[in-house]
Amino acid sequence: MPAPTPPPPPARSADRAFLEDRADFVRTEAIRLIEIAKVGHYSSVFSAAETFAVLYYAVMSLHPDDPRWPDRDRFLMGKGHAAVGLFPILADLGYLDREVLDGYTRLGNPLGDHPDMTKVPGIDFSSGSIGHALSNGLGMALGGRLSGRDFTVFVMLGDGEMQEGQVWEAALGAAHHRLGRLVAIVDRNGYQLDGAVDDIIGIEPLADKWRAFGWDVVEVDGHDVDELRTALTAAKESGGERSRPLCIIARTLKGKGVGYMETEPGWHLGYLTPADAERAVAEITEKKR
Amino acid sequence: MTGPRDDGSWQYRAVNRLNPGLDWFSDALIELVEEGHPVVAGSADLQYSNGLVKFAERHPDRFVQFGISEQNMVSSAAGLATTGAMPFVATFASFLGLLCCEQIRMDVAYTKLPVRLIGHHTGISLGFYGTSHHATEDISTMRAIAGLTVVSPSDGPQLKAALKASAEWPEPIYFRTSRGRDPQIYAADVDFVFGRGIEHGRGEDVTVIACGSVVHPALEAAAALRAEGVSVGVVDMPTIKPLDEGLVREVAARSAIVLTVEEHNVLGGLGAAVAEVMAETPSRARLVRHGIRDEYSLIAPPTHLYAHYRLDAAGIAAVVREALS
Numbered sequence: 363m364p365a366p367t368p369p370p371p372p373a374r375s376a377d378r379a380f381l382e383d384r385a386d387f388v389r390t391e392a393i394r395l396i397e398i399a400k401v402g403h404y405s406s407v408f409s410a411a412e413t414f415a416v417l418y419y420a421v422m423s424l425h426p427d428d429p430r431w432p433d434r435d436r437f438l439m440g441k442g443h444a445a446v447g448l449f450p451i452l453a454d455l456g457y458l459d460r461e462v463l464d465g466y467t468r469l470g471n472p473l474g475d476h477p478d479m480t481k482v483p484g485i486d487f488s489s490g491s492i493g494h495a496l497s498n499g500l501g502m503a504l505g506g507r508l509s510g511r512d513f514t515v516f517v518m519l520g521d522g523e524m525q526e527g528q529v530w531e532a533a534l535g536a537a538h539h540r541l542g543r544l545v546a547i548v549d550r551n552g553y554q555l556d557g558a559v560d561d562i563i564g565i566e567p568l569a570d571k572w573r574a575f576g577w578d579v580v581e582v583d584g585h586d587v588d589e590l591r592t593a594l595t596a597a598k599e600s601g602g603e604r605s606r607p608l609c610i611i612a613r614t615l616k617g618k619g620v621g622y623m624e625t626e627p628g629w630h631l632g633y634l635t636p637a638d639a640e641r642a643v644a645e646i647t648e649k650k651r
Numbered sequence: 652m653t654g655p656r657d658d659g660s661w662q663y664r665a666v667n668r669l670n671p672g673l674d675w676f677s678d679a680l681i682e683l684v685e686e687g688h689p690v691v692a693g694s695a696d697l698q699y700s701n702g703l704v705k706f707a708e709r710h711p712d713r714f715v716q717f718g719i720s721e722q723n724m725v726s727s728a729a730g731l732a733t734t735g736a737m738p739f740v741a742t743f744a745s746f747l748g749l750l751c752c753e754q755i756r757m758d759v760a761y762t763k764l765p766v767r768l769i770g771h772h773t774g775i776s777l778g779f780y781g782t783s784h785h786a787t788e789d790i791s792t793m794r795a796i797a798g799l800t801v802v803s804p805s806d807g808p809q810l811k812a813a814l815k816a817s818a819e820w821p822e823p824i825y826f827r828t829s830r831g832r833d834p835q836i837y838a839a840d841v842d843f844v845f846g847r848g849i850e851h852g853r854g855e856d857v858t859v860i861a862c863g864s865v866v867h868p869a870l871e872a873a874a875a876l877r878a879e880g881v882s883v884g885v886v887d888m889p890t891i892k893p894l895d896e897g898l899v900r901e902v903a904a905r906s907a908i909v910l911t912v913e914e915h916n917v918l919g920g921l922g923a924a925v926a927e928v929m930a931e932t933p934s935r936a937r938l939v940r941h942g943i944r945d946e947y948s949l950i951a952p953p954t955h956l957y958a959h960y961r962l963d964a965a966g967i968a969a970v971v972r973e974a975l976s
Contacts (some may be wrong), residue, residue, distance in 0.1 A: 432735065479733075480763055487733065491757050497723045498758060501730025501738075504715060508691065509734055528754075531720035535727070539715070 381587040384415035391450035405617035407447030409551035441520035442489030457484035493526030522554030537576025542604030551616035584612030672831030673702025675807035679814035693740035729758035744770030748789025774914025791919025805866035812843035848895040854884035858902035871964035903934035
């Protein structure tokens with residue numbers, strides 16, 4: 363089957379202010395959608411917002427008019443519970459009609475708390491059970507090599523997800539198979555449902571673990587869009603030459619952007635009344651960079 | 652010393668290479684590649700046990716060694732399938748049916764990806780390797796997963812035919828196969844149609860519905876019973892899901908007794924699938940389920956176990972006689 367002719371890529375920009383604005387758009391839209399569901403993963407989205415924005419607006423090769431374009435870069439979410447932050451980007455880029463967002467989690471709507479590839483154009487793999495995504499990405503990277511396509515597979519993993527054994531099965535396998543086009547991004551926001559990751563089951567020294575498993579490791583400030591863009595672009599561009607997969611550890615703040623969420627770990631899951639939601643949106647949009 | 656002196660000594664790799672019963676699996680995949688299908692085969696450190704070593708040597712670029720990481724293998728196969736590959740991944744049925752159950756549900760079935768899972772060494776065929784290696788729950792777990800086809804071929808030719816037919820089957824599939832030592836029932840070029848049972852004679856007294864490695868002994872038992880004047884038919888029911896419900900209703904209307912035979916727990920397996928159909932369709936037939944009766948099997952050499960659990964020809968014939976008496 364001949365590859366379809368790719369339509370023009372969406373508008374993109376490496377501009378710092380633009381990417382910061384898109385990250386805040388992720389946060390404010392997540393607040394709006396969670397208001398519909400009346401429960402959602404605010405702070406898990408907020409730590410990942412800059413990574414979502416940089417990947418989708420500045421780094422990945424995408425064609426929203428053809429969501430299954432075989433040469434597209436892939437993005438998978440081990441922490442699928444942050445999908446409510448990704449859906450607004452997919453709508454913004456044209457994968458979804460914006461009205462679909464308005465029915466988030468309602469009966470018959472394709473958008474739920476976790477991403478479903480069979481229902482949502484632009485979702486590269488379904489998730490929800492933590493620990494599978496790196497293996498899914500490993501398979502995609504193998505498939506890319508086998509079919510001679512040079513796409514990059516980005517897999518975002520939660521730091522709590524590091525406690526899942528399957529992650530390390532995949533880490534071993536990806537290094538063994540020398541999958542240079544596989545990139546793990548660990549959202550190192552420090553917290554999981556029951557508390558601080560390091561209090562629950564500690565994962566440090568994290569960079570050393572990935573290195574010991576045969577990966578290259580880069581550590582970045584996960585809220586600095588320039589640093590993220592530099593690291594993710596380099597990851598994409600160097601994939602063909604690298605013989606080792608790459609792990610980017612994004613040091614982030616869980617709940618970044620809303621003061622009390624940055625200090626109260628319980629906001630992993632929660633609900634803001636319309637008035638509180640409005641105040642949170644104001645805090646995000648009015649803050650001084 | 653360069654090696655053992657006696658001819659009777661053997662080592663794992665060499666002895667498995669000498670088992671032609673293991674060729675059916677690889678031969679099917681090799682033919683699929685030759686026909687242009689984007690086959691990728693994966694194994695989790697069992698390529699000599701399942702015979703995939705033959706495929707791996709023929710198509711090293713299309714074989715992925717996952718090592719002892721079965722869950723990773725299943726999830727990776729799903730990722731591979733999204734890139735247009737047609738993955739066939741194999742390990743012991745006990746591991747696929749239980750250890751990888753959630754990866755199969757979430758990454759393969761829920762996503763509707765055309766992954767082919769091959770669970771080998773089913774039932775009690777691993778004998779004294781013990782409960783960890785016995786697969787007597789896999790039909791039950793796999794048929795409970797929405798969107799997953801479940802197929803238990805009864806011999807090598809049928810396995811090969813089913814694997815080849817899978818190229819045109821849109822859904823993910825769990826294949827349940829034994830250890831490549833089943834006596835051959837069908838000709839090498841037998842056809843396979845998903846969802847269709849195969850009748851071997853018709854019986855008014857009893858119809859035995861069996862799947863997998865116990866079909867051959869069921870046929871032997873039927874021959875012995877016929878010599879005693881019993882009117883007995885056998886249905887080889889390789890597709891457990893979707894079940895050939897029409898054929899179940901047909902034999903239930905025809906026979907006084909329907910006896911299901913499987914090397915699997917009687918809970919949730921073939922017998923349960925047949926029971927569900929019969930319960931919803933009143934008939935004159937009485938159902939008897941024969942298999943492992945909700946217990947962990949003993950350990951013993953396989954032939955001893957099949958005899959103990961009355962899953963060999965003599966045992967199945969005895970179960971029929973008891974049901975008729």
